[in-house]
Amino acid sequence: MxxxxxxxxxxxxxxxxxxxxxxxxxxxxxxxxxxxxxxxxxxxxxxxxxxxxxxxxxxxxxxxxxxxxxxxxxxxxxxxxxxxxxxxxxxxxxxxxxxxxxxxxxVPPVPFPAIRALAEAELGAPLEALFASVEETPVAAASLGQAHRAQLLPGDAADTGLQSVVLKVQRPGISAIVDADLAxxxxxxxxxxxxxxxxxxxxxxxxxxxxxxxSLEEIDYLNEAAYLERFAVDFADDGRVEVPGIVWERTTRRVLTLEDVTAIKITDVDALRAAGIDPVKVAPVFAAVMFDQLFTNGFFHADPHPGNMFITPVPGPDAEHPWQLTFIDFGMMGAVPPQTRSGLRKLLIAAAARDGKGLVAAIAEVGVLVPSADTAGLERAMTGLFARFGGMGFAELREVDQREFRDFGVEFGETVRSLPFQLPENFLLVIRAMSLTSGVCSSLDPRFNLWDSVEPYAARLLREERGNIARDAAAQALDAAGTALRLPKRLDGLLTRIDDGSLAVSNPRLERQLARLTRVAQGVASAVVFGALLIAGSVVRAGDTVLGSVLMVASAVPLLYLLWPGRRR
Structure with missing residues (x-):
């Protein structure tokens, strides 16, 4: 970027x-x-x-x-x-x-003249030539950018199929501020x-x-637009989810023009009820959509706070879904690598099954525990946790006697604290997304129990995992069958080569060991020859100076061979 x-x-x-x-x-x-x-x-x-x-x-x-x-x-x-x-x-x-x-x-909004100047510098023309109208009062003012409602010109509206849009403009000077903050x-x-x-x-x-x-990706609006398109592809066939369209002709790195999809704020319970939407029914759908992003797609909205989520009523009695979840602000997105996603799926399945040992194994696979950690104590702690509090929602946990939590902390607190936990890279956004999901669901339904959404989703994942295992087993069986069919012919060829003496056998490890032994033997021989010539030369030199000197000089030859680096290779 x-x-x-x-x-x-x-x-x-x-x-x-x-x-x-x-x-x-x-x-x-x-x-x-x-x-x-x-x-x-x-x-x-x-x-x-x-x-x-x-x-x-x-x-x-x-x-x-x-x-x-x-x-x-x-x-x-x-x-x-x-x-x-x-x-x-x-x-x-x-x-x-x-x-x-x-x-x-x-943060206070940036005065509109500064926003206008930046947008016109980016788009290369006055706003009046690009939009039918732009509202000077921002619809949202954030720390990194500011959004204003606008109307497209008739020609652009006909080309894009959009009319009402939101013009999102980066805060002037934010690049230098982000650089200073990161430093x-x-x-x-x-x-x-x-x-x-x-x-x-x-x-x-x-x-x-x-x-x-x-953070740097979040202030690059071309990057945000690309993320939005990828997210839209993931949910193209899902009637539960809606995203805004992009006006690419009015989009640069610091200006983003999107379809205006403003609707009912997801946590506005009174407005939802007034529209005939039960907030209690919204919570599990929202949780399931976030689970799909994290555990199936591997690409997720990492900032699903209430300001970035709308509930859009779908008119018509024949609508498959009477309302849709509408996501906006795709500047902060996360990707879950396959290895981490596999561990997260196992973690969810183990949590739903109240399997303490499986949960710890999944935590280790995700990378939260260092490989050398002794997990026996943590397995006992997780088993005890499930036995006492498993299946309880946040509302139920608030009603639990605080002494129970204290007793659990006394029993297992030292075990958990002593374990070498670590926060793996690329995991910050996963934690953020799950924390915000839980908070939004609890706002929709104070008695929302995350387990009610986790358990059916984990059951579906388990069925998929079993299907994958069955497919892997079938593939391995086909490979084994193919090998068995080819085996008689290959054995016949092997016996023929043994009979005619053309079989060559190679054992790289044995060959390396023999080469090492050969080098050691050569080194010992060189050392013996060096010592013999040196001693002989010193003895003979007393009676014959010339011969003694020749022998002592000749001792340098085996010494140089012994010390020559190339001999070791």
Missing amino acids: GPARRGRADAVPGAGDTRARYRRILRFAAWHLAVIWWFELLLPRLGLGRVAERSRARRMRRFAQRFHVLAAELGGLMIKVGQFMSSRLDVLPPEITAELEGLQDE ALRKVGGWLSHVRLVSERADMPALVKEFAQT
Whole structure:
């Protein structure tokens, strides 16, 4: 992916001093890393661990509040970092995730003249010559871009079949801001890689590299348009899913023109009910569509938050689906490699079957556990987890007596903490997508139970896996049958070659060992000849100087052969 073209609209007031921005991010990170080092590492070593424990919740909450302020003021990638942190319920304490949960693109809109200047520089003509109209008030203002509704000219509308569109324009100066933010994050990632508690569980430089790649792709609108088309192909025959069309003639790296598909926001429960759509029925369909992306297609929308999802009613009593899930904003997409996808499918099947051992094996295959991990304790913990809490939805888990969770933590907490977990590369977006999916489904149905969607989907995957195994077994049986049919003829040929003495036998390993033994024997012989000539020359030299000198000089020949590097090859 090449760098975005920079037009005259980049030099816009308000883009900010990137050096000051870089220093501010580093100061924030350095201060809070020092606080963590003091309270979490030094005080426990001094026997003051209880002091750190008593203030931990308050410190975490204060850190989250300060980061929220920092992200809202700076915008750019800092908001993306905060949104990611809010989804890491598995790693970060609730004091942090709860505070950052509401962090959205809380940035003021860019004045329209600056947006106009950038769009016209990119498209190469005044907006009046390209669109019938463009609304100056943005329909959405985010940290990386801004969207305005527009109407296509009659000729373009006839060619594309579209009329109402959304003109998405990159924020002026965002390229420099992203560069500064990524430089700061790389520096902080380097610091964290020297903290053993962090480095044992995640390759921070690799994670920052992955985040950087995703961020740079997100500000390349040609890349987003290509992703949208690929996603549309995956769901071309699926009546549950709809995506906007692209107006390629009005699209560049920093300007994207899409069909206006604005409809009912997926979490607007009142509007859904008013349209005759039951939110409780939307949740499992949304979960199933996300499962298809992650476990079957291997290409998924990594930012399915409520602002990027609409429910579009489908008119007509004969419609196969009375409503559709409409996805927008394809800047953040993820790809699951086949090996990881296989592990994720096994993980889902094991979770649905409450199979603790199978779950741990799948976790290891995905790469969350390092290969050397002793998994026996984790298998017992997962089995115990399923026995106590398996099948419960989030609403049911909230009703469980907190003492049960505490008892489980006492019993298995040390086992889980001692295991060498790691966060594999290309896994950040998977976690983000699943976290957002769970949150959206719970907003649609407070008593939504993810297991109700996981179990039928896992059953389908299991049937597919069995079908694949059967096909593999059939293919192997055909290969074996073919080999068996060819075997008599090949044996006859082999016996003929043995009889006439034309059979050549090759054993590379044996040949290498013989060659090694030969070199060792030659080396020993050379050493013996060298020593003999040297000693003989020194003895003879006392009576015959010339002969003794000749023998001593001649001893150099076996010595050079012994030391010659080419002899080892």
